[in-house]
Amino acid sequence: MRKRPIIILTLVAMMLFTLGQTVWAFKDVKNDVNEQKINELKKQGILSSNKADKFNPKGKLTYAEGVSLLVKGFELNIDNIRFIKEPKASDYFTNLKDNAWYSKAFIIANLNGLEIPKTVKANDIMTREQFAHHLFKAISKKGDYAYIEIYMMLKDEADVNKDYMNSIQKLLISKIVTLDGSNKFYPKKAITRSDAAGWLHDGIKFVKETAPIPNLPEQPTLNLKLTVAAVNSEINKVTVSTQVPHPGYSIRIASIGFEGDKAIIYVETILPDPDKMYPQVVTDVQVSTYVDAKLKPVLPQSASSSESSTGIIAE
Template identity: 25%
Template sequence: MKKVPAFLLIMALLFLNPANYMAKTMGVGDFIDTSGHWAEAEIRTVCNNGLMQGVGVNESGKRIFAPDSHVNRAQLAAVLEKTFDLDYGQLRFIKAPAASDYFWDVNNEDWFANAAMLCAINGIFESGRELIPDESVSRIEVARCIYRAFEAKKIYVPMIMLMPYYSDTKGLSQEDVNAIVFVSNTGIMKGTNSLFHPDDPITRGELARVLNQCIALIKANPPQNESKNYSLNISVEEVKSADDYLEIDADIPVIEGMTNTNLQKSVNQIFKQKVEALKAELYAGAVEQKQNAEEMGFPFNKYQIYTRSGPYFENGKMLSLYVDYYFYSGGAHGLTDRCAYNYDIESGQVLALKDLFVPGYNYKKLIDDAITAEISKRPDDFFADEAGFTGINEDQNYYLQNETLVIYFNQYEIAPYAAGIQEFRIPLQDFYKGLKTELYLLPVK
């Protein structure tokens, strides 16, 4: 009999203050706006795993998730970093990278900056352009990023490869088609009624399900953690000077650790001579230009040289890196010339693009098709017709990064100055039949 009044007292307190009771009993993955939602269980799971969280509280102070709100690119970067435990992979950096190295519109202090940078380093996001962090991401972009993330982390999922039929995927690039095949066959993403809805923005509820599927696949198929055969170390020699004619701020790579010491000395000398030759050329031009300016009574702007090294790739067999040489010699703006250096570490051979492949392998068509498909998605960024891209050439510029072949074109080669250096990234796995195994051994899927 004594328990009845106590029970009634508890019920009265709950009736008078139900919100307080709910707040105390709601778990990490419980939100006032997800109760009864189709993705309620998915949201609870993804939040309990620490991959997503709520967006704040409503006017009553209750936690909300906004399951039907769209996901923006900054949010996508953050969840991809957590889901795939992104790192630098096989890339090594002479100087610590920053988000602003990869995106024009990202401040290094932004909450998503590190995640966006890691997505760029792993080839999940395109870099060298704007990120547009607040823009909603589409279902096809998410599928593409998921596909790239599995490739970057070497997470290979056994599956029966079936070509799903969606009537709204015509005109997509080959990579996007591959991405849809992957996410469909693995159950990560599905369409409805023969439609994939590639251009529809993805919602937070949908993304929760996608991430849970990814985590399940990762647990069942752990990443292939290969031993990293690092034998080299690269530092920089800083060269800084300024006078009335020329300012120099140059980072010159210095390689150590090559067993072929003659090659090491030769390569290091090439780096030095490049800066010295640029200095001699610009200094002579600056002296002449300053004299002309004084005689004609117009202002003279100092010439400039600014160089920075990008990340480098090494696998014990080959070394691949690039250096950006920026120079200003009057006019409206300067120019950046990217120079790639690719070497067989043992023989000292300079590796042209064709040297990566076995004789007779038609790598050129595969690369041309990939570049053409990418250009078709943003044609206004490039020159048209003969002035634009007409195919790669024998001495095509390239470098390697994290299981990826990067084909690049310097300013004005195929696009206006404002478009910058154009990079096209192609997974090395796409060349699995043609890569020379003595230089690069792909992991077995």
């Protein structure tokens, strides 16, 4: 008799598990190549079903659907932009309505650089190369990512719009998109809702799992000055000075080269720590080294000059 509660609990757990799977599953995606990815996007609230709880995976993707998917999937917004007047879809796209369900998504896509055609119509069908291009632009909006320097060969490369090739190459390199068994991409073919969902899923996963290249501080243009002071009859102290944008920057002697009677002083910039805040005050910095008094210290741009000037200020 004691086993009965355990059996009941087991049955309840199985029913809840099955119910959970049903809640997040479309009725018409079973055995679809992207079934798991489609249902995962539905679970995340990125995809929604119609009244019949169907997704229509084999259907063709319209521009209104595709743009809305990309904006929602990558959480694109225009919160950081201040407008003089409320933006309208018709401000950017000649054939779109201002009060349609897709209008805001097109505004956001345009202002986030997804490069949507200005004459697009909401019900225009997206091709595979078009969705790939807009998808890559959406990914790029989330960060600057490093890609392996390799060129992926396409059997139907001649059919690809050259303006979209870089986007397609990056998606292939990152394995967000794959070619078929004959190495074809079918760029002009309409993209199915299933493939669009699959690419979107993997694009979102790529962004979540890949660290973007850190934004490095700007490399300033330096106006270097070189000063020489005698330490003794055999050694000179050489000082290089300049101004930098703020105290986070500095300079150092990278190396000293020798050419005839010249000592070439190579200087490099030390960039500020990107995680720190600095007062935006122009700052004087300098660095010194010691050189044999028999040599004439010069900066690199002066080393090959036939003029007598060496950029030296003697003390």
